[in-house]
Amino acid sequence: MQTGEIEAIDYGEQEGDFYIQQVMRTTPYEKTSHFHGNYEIYYLLSGRRNYFIKDTAYTIAAGDLLFINKHDVHKTSVLGSSQHERIVVNFSDSFLGSGHPLFRPELLHVFRRNNHLYRLKPREQWFVEDSFRNMISEIERKEDGFELSIRLILAQLLQFASRLKDGCAAVTDDPLSPTHRKIADVVKHINACYQEKLPLSELSKTFDMSPAYLSRTFKKVTGFTLVSYHNLIRIREAQKLLQETDKKVAEISERVGFEQFAHFNRTFKKTAGMNPLRYRKIFVK
Numbered sequence: 001m002q003t004g005e006i007e008a009i010d011y012g013e014q015e016g017d018f019y020i021q022q023v024m025r026t027t028p029y030e031k032t033s034h035f036h037g038n039y040e041i042y043y044l045l046s047g048r049r050n051y052f053i054k055d056t057a058y059t060i061a062a063g064d065l066l067f068i069n070k071h072d073v074h075k076t077s078v079l080g081s082s083q084h085e086r087i088v089v090n091f092s093d094s095f096l097g098s099g100h101p102l103f104r105p106e107l108l109h110v111f112r113r114n115n116h117l118y119r120l121k122p123r124e125q126w127f128v129e130d131s132f133r134n135m136i137s138e139i140e141r142k143e144d145g146f147e148l149s150i151r152l153i154l155a156q157l158l159q160f161a162s163r164l165k166d167g168c169a170a171v172t173d174d175p176l177s178p179t180h181r182k183i184a185d186v187v188k189h190i191n192a193c194y195q196e197k198l199p200l201s202e203l204s205k206t207f208d209m210s211p212a213y214l215s216r217t218f219k220k221v222t223g224f225t226l227v228s229y230h231n232l233i234r235i236r237e238a239q240k241l242l243q244e245t246d247k248k249v250a251e252i253s254e255r256v257g258f259e260q261f262a263h264f265n266r267t268f269k270k271t272a273g274m275n276p277l278r279y280r281k282i283f284v285k
Contacts, residue, residue, distance in 0.1 A: 005023055005024070005025050005026075005027075005029075006023065006024045006025075006026075007021065007022065007023045008022040008023070008024075008136070009021060009022045009136045009139065009140075010022075010023070011139050012090075014036060014038070014090050015036055015037065015038065015090075016038075016090075016092070017091065017092045017094055017095040018089075018090070018091050018092070018095050018147075018150065019038075019088075019089065019090040019091070020087070020088070020089045020090075020132075020135060020136065020139070021087070021088050022045075022085070022086070022087045022132070022136070023085070023086065024046075024083075024084070024085040025082065025083065025084055025085070026082065026083050027082055028078050028082040029078070029082065034073070034074070034075070035070075035071050035072060035073045035074065035232070035236055036070065036071075036090070037070050037071065037092070037283075038070055038090040038091055038092050039067075039068070039069065039070055039090065039091055039092075039108070039111050040066075040067070040068040040074075040088060040089070040090050041065070041066070041067060041068075041088070041089040041090075041157070042065070042066040042067075042068065042076075042086060042087075042088050043064070043065050043066075043086060043087045043088075043128060043129075043132065044060050044061065044062055044063070044064050044084065044085075044086045045062060045084075045085040045086060045087065045129070046062045046083075046084055046085045047061075047062060047081065047083055047084025047085065047086075048060065048061050048062075048079045048080055048081070048084070049076050049077070049078070049079050049084055049086075050076065050077045050078070050079045050223065051066065051074065051075070051076050051077075051117075052073075052074060052075045052076075052077075052221070052222045052223045052224070053066070053068055053072055053073075053074045053116045054069075054072045054073060054074070054116070054187075055184050055187035055188050055191065056116065056184060057180060057183070057221045057222060058116065058117050059079060060117060061119075063119065063120050063122075063125045064117060064118070064119055064120070065117070065118045065120055065128055065161070066116050066117050066118070067110045067111050067113075067116055067118075067161065068111070068116060069111040069112055070093075070111070071236060071240070073229070073232055073233065073236065075222070075223040075224065076223075077223045087132050089132075089135075089154070091154065095151065095154075096108075096151060096154055096155060096158075103155070106162060107155060107158040107159060107162060108158070109162060110158065110161045110162055110164070118161070118164050124160075124164075127160060128157065128160070131153055131156065131157045131160075134149075134153050135150050135153050135154070138150050138153070179217060179221070180221060182207055182209070183217060183218055183221040183222065185207065186203060186207055186214070186218060187222065187229070189203075189206070189207075190226075190229060190230055190233060191233060194230060194233040194234050194237065194256065194257060195234075195255070195256060195257035196257065197257075198226075198230055200214065200215060200226060203226070214226075231267050231271070232271060234256040234257050234258065234267075235256075235267060235268055235271040235272065237256045238252050238253070238256045238264070238268060238276065239272065239279065239283075241255065241256070242276060242279055242280045242283070242284070243280070243283055243284055249276045249277060249280075252276070253265075253276075264276075
């Protein structure tokens with residue numbers, strides 16, 4: 001636990017089958033840019049935050065609920081006061097998969113919608129918070145069948161979310177501003193062309209922005225530098241290839257756009273916390 005943090009619950013592992021954490025922070029905290037192979041549900045109990053998900057920047061407040069699909073790049077950062085409290089739930093396909101008696105594929109559709117944010121009404125907030133409280137209660141008591149109970153509560157929460165309409169949420173303070181639209185276009189361009197070099201000078205010409213303004217605005221809107229975001233997308237694709245193919249690491253490095261293998265290795269280790277060979281050994285089953 002870091003200084004300025006009060007944890008109410010921290011159960012499971014973020015990359016495991018199920019994870020839930022409730023924490024209050026009173027000091028500045030910025031989550032490093034990351035992605036993972038599990039689904040994520042994020043609920044803000046108090047305070048305000050900036051959140052960048054995939055290619056959209058959000059301003060979130062207490063009572064806001066977010067759904068983040070697996071492998072979507074995301075980052076949270078300070079907005080105003082650093083004090084905030086939030087609940088995060090991560091779960092894998094196997095935790096709520098086809099073997100679950102109440103599973104229906106449409107339960108996961110909420111993670112694939114273009115909009116990630118839902119601004120809940122008081123009655124909806126009560127239902128969501130009560131769902132989390134029930135999960136935490138099951139974990140604390142650990143009675144027989146508590147994991148099944150968590151699955152049932154999660155399925156009910158996702159069923160509730162599947163009925164939420166995209167129009168019920170305000171995305172940002174000014175979601176349709178020209179600046180936000182242009183930065184979203186830059187993000188989409190990087191996502192599509194991550195194998196290319198994409199120098200700042202080329203991007204600034206493509207999107208008709210000065211290099212300095214593009215660099216500064218991209219960081220302000222997304223929380224990433226252009227270089228760090230570009231590398232993150234490349235490493236995400238490399239991880240998929242390591243898991244889903246038997247291609248050699250050097251071939252994967254070249255395929256995702258790295259000209260120097262040593263640079264790929266350094267960047268991969270910095271992002272994933274381990275080298276590519278170890279990653280393949282751990283995550284390929």
